[in-house]
Amino acid sequence: MKRAMAMGLGLLCITCTVPDIEELEAERPSGCDVNHPCQVQVRLTYEGFRPGCVTLRLVDAEDASRTLELPVEPPGLAGPATGQVGFVRSAGWSDTVKITASARERTCAGSEVATASAQGVVPEKGTSTVELTLSAWDEDGDGYVSATGGGTDCDDRSVSISPGREERCDFLDNTCDGREDPAPVCDGVDWRTTEPITGAAFRDVAPHARNQAWFVSDSNDVLAHVRQGSDGGFDVEPFTDCHGAWSTAWARPSDGRVFMGSWEGRLATRTLAASEPCTLTSFDGGGAAIQDLVGFEVGGATTLYAVSEAGDILRWNYPAEPVRVERVDADLRAIHGLDPRTLITVGQAGEVPVAYHVNADGGPWLRETLPPPSGGQHALHAVHVVAPGLAYAAGDQGLLLERAAGTWSTKPPYPVFVDGGVSPDILDVVAFGQGSVIAVLDTDDIVRFDGETWRDFRFGTEGFTAVEGLSSDELWSATLAGTGFHWGPLVP
Numbered sequence: 001m002k003r004a005m006a007m008g009l010g011l012l013c014i015t016c017t018v019p020d021i022e023e024l025e026a027e028r029p030s031g032c033d034v035n036h037p038c039q040v041q042v043r044l045t046y047e048g049f050r051p052g053c054v055t056l057r058l059v060d061a062e063d064a065s066r067t068l069e070l071p072v073e074p075p076g077l078a079g080p081a082t083g084q085v086g087f088v089r090s091a092g093w094s095d096t097v098k099i100t101a102s103a104r105e106r107t108c109a110g111s112e113v114a115t116a117s118a119q120g121v122v123p124e125k126g127t128s129t130v131e132l133t134l135s136a137w138d139e140d141g142d143g144y145v146s147a148t149g150g151g152t153d154c155d156d157r158s159v160s161i162s163p164g165r166e167e168r169c170d171f172l173d174n175t176c177d178g179r180e181d182p183a184p185v186c187d188g189v190d191w192r193t194t195e196p197i198t199g200a201a202f203r204d205v206a207p208h209a210r211n212q213a214w215f216v217s218d219s220n221d222v223l224a225h226v227r228q229g230s231d232g233g234f235d236v237e238p239f240t241d242c243h244g245a246w247s248t249a250w251a252r253p254s255d256g257r258v259f260m261g262s263w264e265g266r267l268a269t270r271t272l273a274a275s276e277p278c279t280l281t282s283f284d285g286g287g288a289a290i291q292d293l294v295g296f297e298v299g300g301a302t303t304l305y306a307v308s309e310a311g312d313i314l315r316w317n318y319p320a321e322p323v324r325v326e327r328v329d330a331d332l333r334a335i336h337g338l339d340p341r342t343l344i345t346v347g348q349a350g351e352v353p354v355a356y357h358v359n360a361d362g363g364p365w366l367r368e369t370l371p372p373p374s375g376g377q378h379a380l381h382a383v384h385v386v387a388p389g390l391a392y393a394a395g396d397q398g399l400l401l402e403r404a405a406g407t408w409s410t411k412p413p414y415p416v417f418v419d420g421g422v423s424p425d426i427l428d429v430v431a432f433g434q435g436s437v438i439a440v441l442d443t444d445d446i447v448r449f450d451g452e453t454w455r456d457f458r459f460g461t462e463g464f465t466a467v468e469g470l471s472s473d474e475l476w477s478a479t480l481a482g483t484g485f486h487w488g489p490l491v492p
Helices: 021-027
Strands: 008-011 040-047 053-060 063-072 081-087 096-104 112-121 128-135 190-193 202-209 212-217 223-228 234-239 246-251 258-262 267-270 290-298 301-308 312-318 323-327 331-336 344-349 352-357 380-387 390-395 400-404 407-411 426-433 436-441 445-449 454-459 464-471 474-479 484-488
Touching: 040 096, 053 081, 063 081, 096 128, 112 128, 202 474, 212 246, 212 258, 212 484, 223 258, 223 484, 234 484, 246 290, 258 290, 267 312, 301 331, 312 331, 331 390, 344 380, 344 390, 352 380, 352 390, 390 426, 426 464, 436 464, 445 464
Parallel strands: 008 081, 040 128, 202 246, 202 464, 290 331, 331 380, 380 426
Antiparallel strands: 040 081, 053 063, 053 096, 096 112, 190 484, 202 212, 212 223, 223 234, 246 258, 258 267, 290 301, 301 312, 312 323, 331 344, 344 352, 380 390, 390 400, 400 407, 426 436, 436 445, 445 454, 464 474, 474 484
């Protein structure tokens, strides 16, 4: 599911049509246009964050009482990493100006999180350039800087937590006010179950919008789209025109189109419209099972990545055909990332768990260094990237790994209270922060790791196979009995 940090370019042009330079300076001392070129251009680089408010303070080096503040258009949460603003010298000022840029979280009333200063010399002719770099750390990209860096985000590795969020029923302190799930936010939140579909054995679930998800089966060619109604019940629409034993799926948020992989190594897609047939791709993986899919929709383009038991890593720039971009010596079980730059895939090589991350340079994928497993912990079955600096992977005999700042560490396994027993395998995992890691066990239970302790969440009898969620307060789970499980509030 999914977010690495995007960077952007904001550009401020302060224009004025007043022809006389003295009048121009009196009205707006910063003003410059084609008739009055800027004497100084300040180029700003935003490193590690995207501020919500940026200002430029000018002070005459010879007379500190002469000051001026200029607004700078911020880059925006989806924007790039640089900006530019120019000015002309005010009448009576010297030719040397101290320039200070200040950046704040979210709005101009937010906390100041970065400053940078330099001296600028105003030339008699032409334009001089001053470059400033504003640095802060917003790892989860939600617009709030880490509290350790002067910001207000108490957990900078979760987009579900920041002072600007609303409180949700999700086992997290969403608003950084020290309270977890205060009443009445959990009223009406519960597990609800869809009616079973005869002949379906659901292997994966792919939510694409609030209260809507696809379920895919590896028996009887069954796909099912599920929508929760306002009464808590579910509308279930089955499809059987996609022929295959479907093992995994991802659904596009913009329109609900589902993309699927099968145990036979096939890839396919279909829309919500019953009149539009299922489409199989031409990719031939030699029969190697496609074991996981993840997709991204950016700027109208859809890109998916899939992994197979043969070690294939596939890229699918839909509607083009899928292509193999890498093959590693491993049985790859899962893949996840916030975008194509943060992808991690996990699985098994021989009798050893393995993980690989995408190479930012476009070269071969890089194998990660994992902690030594215990005996019997041969494979990782699932991975979920929470933020660029936080991910979880899980596998055999309760193996749970946390990747923080590029280093993997082992977390406590689900406890076993029988002498000589071993922890159950973890089949799937989804996480929204260090306090909310949700896992499916092969004992047919859904459990939660709160950063220190495992807690029971849902006991089952239908054979849970997968868990997924687009937001921290809504989860979906699939079962081998052909039912779907949904946890969250009722539809308003």
